[in-house]
Amino acid sequence: MDSTIIGAVIGAIAAIVAAFITVISKKREREKREELEREAQSASKSLSKAQREKYGFFADALITKIEFTDLEPNCVTTREWRGLRVGEHTAIAAIPGFFSISSGEFTRRPAIIAKNADFPKAIAMRHIRESQQSIEYSLEIAGMMTTHDPKLDCTVQVAHRGAFLMSREEVDQAYPTGFRNEYQRIYVEIPLDELRLEVMFPVGYNAETFPVAFVGRSEVTADLELHRIRSGFQRTERGAQLRIEEPLLGYSYAIYWVSPAKAAVAAKSTN
Numbered sequence: 599m600d601s602t603i604i605g606a607v608i609g610a611i612a613a614i615v616a617a618f619i620t621v622i623s624k625k626r627e628r629e630k631r632e633e634l635e636r637e638a639q640s641a642s643k644s645l646s647k648a649q650r651e652k653y654g655f656f657a658d659a660l661i662t663k664i665e666f667t668d669l670e671p672n673c674v675t676t677r678e679w680r681g682l683r684v685g686e687h688t689a690i691a692a693i694p695g696f697f698s699i700s701s702g703e704f705t706r707r708p709a710i711i712a713k714n715a716d717f718p719k720a721i722a723m724r725h726i727r728e729s730q731q732s733i734e735y736s737l738e739i740a741g742m743m744t745t746h747d748p749k750l751d752c753t754v755q756v757a758h759r760g761a762f763l764m765s766r767e768e769v770d771q772a773y774p775t776g777f778r779n780e781y782q783r784i785y786v787e788i789p790l791d792e793l794r795l796e797v798m799f800p801v802g803y804n805a806e807t808f809p810v811a812f813v814g815r816s817e818v819t820a821d822l823e824l825h826r827i828r829s830g831f832q833r834t835e836r837g838a839q840l841r842i843e844e845p846l847l848g849y850s851y852a853i854y855w856v857s858p859a860k861a862a863v864a865a866k867s868t869n
Contacts, residue, residue: 635822638813642846654685656789658749663796664782669803669867672705672759678712681791682743682750689744692724692736695754702760703730710737714751719743721752764803765860777817783852785815786845793845797837797853802866805855807838812850820849827851 658681665674675697684690697708710723720740727734737752762780763769769780782797799805809831811823823846830841831853838853845851857863 632822635813635820638820638848639823639846642848654688654745655683655690656685657682657791659792659794660784660786660790661794661796662782662784663798665798666762666800666803668800669764669863670759671762671764671800672757673761674755674757676711676753676755678751678753680749680751682752683747684743684745686745689742690739691742692738693752695735695737696732697735697756697758698732699758699761701731702758702762704728704733704756704758706755706757708733708735708754708756710752711755712751712753714749716748717750718747721750723754764857765863766857767860769857777819777854779854779856781810781852781854783812783850785850786847789847790845791843793840793842793851795840795842795851795853796834797855798834799837800866801836803836804858804862805837807833807853807855809838809840810852810854812852814848815850823849 657679659679661676661678661680663676663678665676666672667674677695679693682693695708697704707725707728708723710721713721722738722740724736724738725733726736733756735754737754743750763772769778773779782795784793784795786793797807809824809828811820811827812818813820827840827842827845830843832839832841838855840851840853842851
């Protein structure tokens with residue numbers, strides 16, 4: 599994979615993000631934001647096309663699910679890759695991965711919990727760097743993945759505690775400015791045909807959920823992209839699901855929620 603080309607396109611996306619943030623003209627703000635977002639979308643599509651056609655590492659789908667098992671909160675995050683493969687000009691020895699949380703701690707390291715039986719090579723988890731709130735890992739492929747291999751399906755799971763604030767009062771105090779809600783996001787690093795994101799709260803935890811798209815890893819919202827993906831959002835009995843076709847490379851997609859009042863959370867915790 600040519601890091602110079604990819605770095606240049608990602609650099610262009612980063613420059614567009616910076617331009618987003620510094621727009622100050624109130625009269626033309628909406629028009630300028632839309633123009634910049636179209637440029638970011640174009641840069642993302644160009645990079646995605648290059649990776650698929652020339653440098654070849656992509657997947658049919660990435661499915662990410664976070665389940666809150668209690669109000670502490672203890673959570674389990676599952677990341678499922680479907681149809682991982684490489685193009686004719688590429689062979690890879692490992693698939694990099696990264697989990698991070700803004701607070702709290704990991705209670706279980708990432709582990710492979712499933713792999714399709716027809717993939718003919720061993721896949722091993724290697725933990726590279728760890729801290730209380732971040733874990734870098736790689737899925738190492740015996741003998742490398744090549745274009746002659748079948749598609750790989752692989753699921754990784756991790757557990758953590760205390761990564762989210764559970765009441766509206768706590769959220770308001772912690773985030774007085776900026777994006778003032780808790781969310782679960784996924785950043786698109788390789789071309790995907792489909793992205794799915796699910797959040798599942800404890801039974802009786804009544805948070806109102808919404809979809810959002812961000813440019814890059816920032817909290818700058820991408821309104822045009824949100825308009826495109828909104829139809830794939832669905833609230834469920836215990837949270838929400840978001841399904842996105844052809845997610846943009848270099849964008850983040852998230853489900854965010856308006857947390858209930860502290861009194862409601864306290865009442866739930868005593869039941």
